[in-house]
Amino acid sequence: MGVLIKLEGVCKSFGDFQALKGIDLEVTEGEVVCVIGPSGSGKSTLIRCINLLEQYDVPGQITVDGIPVQKGKNLSAVRAEVGMVFQNFNLFPHLTILKNIMLAPMRVRGTSDKDAAQRARELLQRVGIAEQADKYPTQLSGGQQQRVAIARALAMEPKVLLFDEPTSALDPEMVGEVLDVMKKLAHSGVTMIVVTHEMGFARQVADRVIFMDEGQVVEQGTPGNIFDTPTEARTQNFLRAVLDH
Amino acid sequence: MNIFDTFLNGKVFIETLPLLLSGLSITLQLGVVSIIGGLFFGLFAALIHIYGMTPFRIMMKAYIDIFRSIPLLVLLIIVYYALPFVGISLSPFAAAATALILVAAAYTAEIFRAGIEAIPKGQFEASEALGLSYRHMMVDVILPQATKIVIPPLTNNCINVMKDTALASVVAMPDLLKQATQAQALSANPTPLISAAVIYIIMLWPMVQMVSRLERKFKVEDR
Numbered sequence: 001m002g003v004l005i006k007l008e009g010v011c012k013s014f015g016d017f018q019a020l021k022g023i024d025l026e027v028t029e030g031e032v033v034c035v036i037g038p039s040g041s042g043k044s045t046l047i048r049c050i051n052l053l054e055q056y057d058v059p060g061q062i063t064v065d066g067i068p069v070q071k072g073k074n075l076s077a078v079r080a081e082v083g084m085v086f087q088n089f090n091l092f093p094h095l096t097i098l099k100n101i102m103l104a105p106m107r108v109r110g111t112s113d114k115d116a117a118q119r120a121r122e123l124l125q126r127v128g129i130a131e132q133a134d135k136y137p138t139q140l141s142g143g144q145q146q147r148v149a150i151a152r153a154l155a156m157e158p159k160v161l162l163f164d165e166p167t168s169a170l171d172p173e174m175v176g177e178v179l180d181v182m183k184k185l186a187h188s189g190v191t192m193i194v195v196t197h198e199m200g201f202a203r204q205v206a207d208r209v210i211f212m213d214e215g216q217v218v219e220q221g222t223p224g225n226i227f228d229t230p231t232e233a234r235t236q237n238f239l240r241a242v243l244d245h
Numbered sequence: 246m247n248i249f250d251t252f253l254n255g256k257v258f259i260e261t262l263p264l265l266l267s268g269l270s271i272t273l274q275l276g277v278v279s280i281i282g283g284l285f286f287g288l289f290a291a292l293i294h295i296y297g298m299t300p301f302r303i304m305m306k307a308y309i310d311i312f313r314s315i316p317l318l319v320l321l322i323i324v325y326y327a328l329p330f331v332g333i334s335l336s337p338f339a340a341a342a343t344a345l346i347l348v349a350a351a352y353t354a355e356i357f358r359a360g361i362e363a364i365p366k367g368q369f370e371a372s373e374a375l376g377l378s379y380r381h382m383m384v385d386v387i388l389p390q391a392t393k394i395v396i397p398p399l400t401n402n403c404i405n406v407m408k409d410t411a412l413a414s415v416v417a418m419p420d421l422l423k424q425a426t427q428a429q430a431l432s433a434n435p436t437p438l439i440s441a442a443v444i445y446i447i448m449l450w451p452m453v454q455m456v457s458r459l460e461r462k463f464k465v466e467d468r
Binding site for chain 2 (some may be wrong): 035051053056075079080082086088090091092093094103104107108153156229230
């Protein structure tokens with residue numbers, strides 16, 4: 001399996017604040033990477049740089065499948081290969097669930113109306129809400145909306161899926177249904193980078209866990225390494241704070 | 246002479262009605278051309294104002310502010326009476342349409358800007374993350390949502406443009422008001438003026454009602 005995503009010396013500043021301080025990272029095909037760490041550690045900024053929702057600073061470099069992620073004519077192509085699921089779902093409220101999923105394949109890939117609709121229904125089946133196809137997003141619960149958002153991202157058949165705290169805006173009773181869908185995806189071989197506070201999910205599903213703090217990767221390894229035998233003091237403190245209560 | 250013979254004289258009304266209707270036709274033409282032109286250029290100006298390169302943004306901002314500040318009557322008189330001095334002679338209709346479009350576009354641009362800026366950032370990010378081009382993002386995602394927000398204020402603006410067409414009578418355009426004043430002079434009776442006023446009200450009242458209905462409807466849907 002080859003390297004799919006490569007970050008070299010990626011920095012990002014917002015004014016005087018340095019959100020990312022030189023990140024080097026490689027993600028291989030089929031790998032599920034969970035990024036954990038305290039709020040403000042740069043986790044979300046990191047994945048938002050991968051599809052250039054945030055412009056990282058020169059001279060860092062990010063490539064997806066060998067294509068540099070930068071402004072210009074390749075950007076849409078890169079973004080089509082990188083699916084993203086947001087904390088607040090960001091479904092299109094004026095379109096039905098089905099149309100939400102069909103839009104990008106039709107506009108970006110040139111898929112026909114019929115094929116896009118069929119594919120959208122398959123995806124809704126896969127995330128377990130086929131019967132909601134003709135409703136509008138606001139008529140669905142948060143958990144259902146997030147599952148639609150996952151289906152929408154999958155419709156582009158991306159090479160990698162980025163999850164930006166996908167369960168943080170959900171009511172507690174809906175977290176499970178979204179995590180279940182994500183687990184199924186992970187087991188089906190989809191490459192995933194997941195920024196999350198769900199330690200149970202990270203431990204169970206991740207191939208690799210990355211702990212970030214203050215804009216740096218402090219420690220990374222298998223879930224066993226990170227959760228059971230963390231070597232860095234910052235990792236130990238963080239895990240003690242989130243797990244012991 | 247009683248008040249009916251003076252202001253609501255049936256005979257004068259019937260005699261002058263054809264003149265008024267020909268004026269109404271001109272008023273409608275001018276209104277429709279100005280509204281469509283204003284919408285088109287207003288949307289264009291709004292997109293440049295929000296997303297254009299810096300020099301164009303500054304130009305658009307200046308345009309919008311200047312044309313929202315200048316009284317329409319002043320602009321109309323400049324277009325009709327001053328531009329001929331630099332070799333631009335416009336017909337009354339063209340002069341009136343130009344002035345109305347320039348001002349309507351400035352107001353429309355502000356309405357569209359507010360509508361687009363009211364769309365949450367997440368909608369732009371989701372569109373971008375899916376790989377939609379700028380054009381598809383605007384056409385399929387942002388503008389349909391912004392349209393809903395801007396329809397009530399845009400309809401208000403259309404009402405204003407329709408009303409402002411009456412100013413064109415000062416550049417000798419034979420619109421409804423101009424024809425009414427002519428008819429009043431000919432018949433030595435103010436009934437045509439009253440008739441014209443009633444025609445304006447009949448024409449615009451439904452639009453005023455529609456704005457209220459739309460505002461209520463969108464409020465309910467937002468809940």
